[in-house]
Amino acid sequence: MVAVKRATPASSRSRAGLDALLASKEMVVVCGSGGTGKTTISASLGAIAATQLGARVLVLTVDPARRLATALGLGPLGSHEVRVAPEVLRAASPNLSRAAAERGQLWVGMLDTKQGWDDLIRRHAPDAALRDQVLANPLYQNITRRFINSHDYIAMERLHELHASGDYDLVIIDTPPSRNALDLLDAPGRMKEFFGSRLLRWLTVPYRSRLFAVASKPFYQVADRVLGSRFLQDIAEFFVLFQTMEKGFVRRADEVEKLLVDPRTTFIVVSTLEAAPAYEAGYLARELQRRGMSLGAIVLNRTLSPSLRQPAAAKSARTLSAATDDPAFVASIADATGASANDTRAVLSEIGERFHDIAIVASREAERRSELESLGALTVTAPALDHDVTDLTSLLELGGHLTERR
Amino acid sequence: MDSKGALAGAFDVAHLEFEPRQVTPNLWAMEMNTEDSLREYLRLFVRIPLVARLGPLARTFDFVADAAPGVKEILAVGKLCYEVRERNYDIVIVDAEASGHIVAQIGAPRAIQQLVQVGLVRDQTNWMIDILDDPVRTGLVMVTTPEEMPVTETLELVDRVRNETGVDIAGVVANRVLPALFSERQLDVFERIDAPGPRQLLVDRAGSSVATVIEAARMTEARRRVGAGHLDRLRTALGPAVPVLIVPELFTRATGRRVVSLMAQSIQDEIV
Numbered sequence: 001m002v003a004v005k006r007a008t009p010a011s012s013r014s015r016a017g018l019d020a021l022l023a024s025k026e027m028v029v030v031c032g033s034g035g036t037g038k039t040t041i042s043a044s045l046g047a048i049a050a051t052q053l054g055a056r057v058l059v060l061t062v063d064p065a066r067r068l069a070t071a072l073g074l075g076p077l078g079s080h081e082v083r084v085a086p087e088v089l090r091a092a093s094p095n096l097s098r099a100a101a102e103r104g105q106l107w108v109g110m111l112d113t114k115q116g117w118d119d120l121i122r123r124h125a126p127d128a129a130l131r132d133q134v135l136a137n138p139l140y141q142n143i144t145r146r147f148i149n150s151h152d153y154i155a156m157e158r159l160h161e162l163h164a165s166g167d168y169d170l171v172i173i174d175t176p177p178s179r180n181a182l183d184l185l186d187a188p189g190r191m192k193e194f195f196g197s198r199l200l201r202w203l204t205v206p207y208r209s210r211l212f213a214v215a216s217k218p219f220y221q222v223a224d225r226v227l228g229s230r231f232l233q234d235i236a237e238f239f240v241l242f243q244t245m246e247k248g249f250v251r252r253a254d255e256v257e258k259l260l261v262d263p264r265t266t267f268i269v270v271s272t273l274e275a276a277p278a279y280e281a282g283y284l285a286r287e288l289q290r291r292g293m294s295l296g297a298i299v300l301n302r303t304l305s306p307s308l309r310q311p312a313a314a315k316s317a318r319t320l321s322a323a324t325d326d327p328a329f330v331a332s333i334a335d336a337t338g339a340s341a342n343d344t345r346a347v348l349s350e351i352g353e354r355f356h357d358i359a360i361v362a363s364r365e366a367e368r369r370s371e372l373e374s375l376g377a378l379t380v381t382a383p384a385l386d387h388d389v390t391d392l393t394s395l396l397e398l399g400g401h402l403t404e405r406r
Numbered sequence: 407m408d409s410k411g412a413l414a415g416a417f418d419v420a421h422l423e424f425e426p427r428q429v430t431p432n433l434w435a436m437e438m439n440t441e442d443s444l445r446e447y448l449r450l451f452v453r454i455p456l457v458a459r460l461g462p463l464a465r466t467f468d469f470v471a472d473a474a475p476g477v478k479e480i481l482a483v484g485k486l487c488y489e490v491r492e493r494n495y496d497i498v499i500v501d502a503e504a505s506g507h508i509v510a511q512i513g514a515p516r517a518i519q520q521l522v523q524v525g526l527v528r529d530q531t532n533w534m535i536d537i538l539d540d541p542v543r544t545g546l547v548m549v550t551t552p553e554e555m556p557v558t559e560t561l562e563l564v565d566r567v568r569n570e571t572g573v574d575i576a577g578v579v580a581n582r583v584l585p586a587l588f589s590e591r592q593l594d595v596f597e598r599i600d601a602p603g604p605r606q607l608l609v610d611r612a613g614s615s616v617a618t619v620i621e622a623a624r625m626t627e628a629r630r631r632v633g634a635g636h637l638d639r640l641r642t643a644l645g646p647a648v649p650v651l652i653v654p655e656l657f658t659r660a661t662g663r664r665v666v667s668l669m670a671q672s673i674q675d676e677i678v
Binding site: 035066275276305307308310312313315316317319320323329332333336337338339343344346347348350351352354355357358360361384386387388 | 555624
């Protein structure tokens with residue numbers, strides 16, 4: 001795509017757009033509730049950055065829609081990053097010069113939590129024997145999957161690792177949908193807290209003391225009866241091993257936390273204008289601001305056109321509905337289209353009636369939108385589309401909506 | 407299981423607890439939480455009375471329960487099976503956590519048997535499995551929308567349930583389905599109306615904004631068509647044995663009981 005210089009009104013000149021954000025940052029964390037189109041938006045931003053800005057971009061996704069993944073050349077397992085073929089990039093953006101297509105690179109990868117934990121253990125284990133013990137522990141898989149907001153911690157870990165590698169101009173990370181929007185931000189802190197906690201000491205007592213059956217603490221009595229002592233020992237053994245890696249994990253968590261507030265990092269909150277996601281988005285955005293993190297933008301996905309709220313449109317719809325009772329009017333339309341009077345009346349009536357439904361939805365959306373806009377961050381919208389986004393062309397089209405000045 | 411207050415909101419009550427609360431005649435509602443379910447579990451099966459609040463003990467157990475495969479799930483699933491077994495209710499409806507976790511929950515009794523060799527938890531699981539695997543007593547209903555990812559995830563979940571558990575899939579509900587505005591023939595008429603000549607007549611009568619009105623109808627129909635494609639994919643993959651119920655997009659301002667009531671009416675129309 002060729003950048004066209006246009007005279008922009010003062011109001012939009014004063015506010016840098018999404019493309020300026022992508023050009024100035026090195027790490028973009030895309031967060032928000034599930035079902036808001038986060039992955040598609042992340043991929044779209046990556047595509048724009050690679051084509052319009054000529055950057056070497058990595059988009060790390062959690063679970064891309066199958067068709068999209070195939071269209072971008074991502075295989076089903078993909079624990080390694082894959083480059084979108086330059087020909088595919090060029091075919092999707094025909095105005096791009098060959099040189100620009102070569103310079104910009106779009107790489108895509110998937111977040112693999114299990115792989116992430118294995119890598120972490122390998123990195124931090126004090127020696128090979130301990131490392132193998134941990135990896136072989138029967139509870140290892142389950143525990144790492146389930147504890148301390150595992151997905152979120154691994155996502156942050158991976159971001160750190162990729163940034164440190166220096167392989168990319170821009171890393172866009174599409175985060176796992178969390179039950180709680182803040183789990184992502186809290187993940188490194190919780191990891192650090194855990195190591196110093198009483199909880200960890202309690203968990204390892206059965207292993208250390210071997211007298212736990214005699215322990216008077218009600219927890220052990222209950223746990224022993226309910227879970228069985230063998231199980232408690234397995235857990236204890238795992239956490240004793242885990243504790244040996246404390247230094248590495250804590251230092252790493254510190255680094256990740258610093259990365260989150262680094263000026264080169266920014267957060268983009270994606271939401272739709274339905275009640276629950278919009279509420280979560282507002283909460284997340286305020287929390288980011290409260291913690292002094294960079295809220296780069298709020299992206300409102302699948303929005304309805306503001307024109308649907310114009311009083312003139314509602315009036316037109318009402319007039320149209322009323323006009324279906326006028327036989328002369330219906331006849332004039334029927335004549336002009338060659339359709340029957342009955343069909344014509346039915347269609348006109350439906351058009352008029354249905355508008356009312358959409359107008360209600362549009363006005364609810366407008367209320368939520370202005371609440372989010374009042375937070376003061378850059379707010380951009382992507383329209384509800386009449387097709388699914390399943391290939392690079394539609395990703396770039398979506399990106400065009402996100403980066404256009406208004 | 408994890409409604410974050412949404413179930414309470416649906417019934418227009420301030421909050422729900424572990425103790426079931428009557429919300430309408432013949433209908434009680436409750437929310438799961440680990441501490442209370444543990445307390446009940448201990449009281450009923452382990453015979454350790456814990457009259458005081460568990461406090462730090464509960465948090466510790468919460469963590470271990472999280473880490474230990476199946477323990478938290480057992481508490482949740484056990485509670486449900488218990489209610490069914492005791493016949494406190496004619497029917498127990500579970501609003502489960504979103505997506506895949508349900509497999510871990512209904513698979514918990516079997517998983518526990520493999521992993522926990524001794525202990526009371528293991529002993530408790532056979533009767534649960536009997537209830538869960540009986541299609542007359544237990545059925546899974548998946549809720550989806552006519553969109554790409556929800557349908558894909560629903561189909562994946564169906565596979566997992568069939569492969570990893572013995573629970574019957576009673577049906578799928580497709581929610582928020584857009585209504586068809588036009589029949590095939592009417593669609594053709596719509597296209598003809600949206601041509602320069604007829605359109606001018608409409609503008610003359612209803613003002614220039616009538617273009618927005620027509621565009622809105624076009625957009626809705628296009629999105630409906632995309633959704634219908636996903637529903638077809640759903641039906642094809644499920645096969646004729648699994649019924650798909652349609653709940654239309656309600657386009658309503660209402661929240662709480664009003665919406666629930668509208669949806670109930672809609673589902674009743676489908677079933678009856």
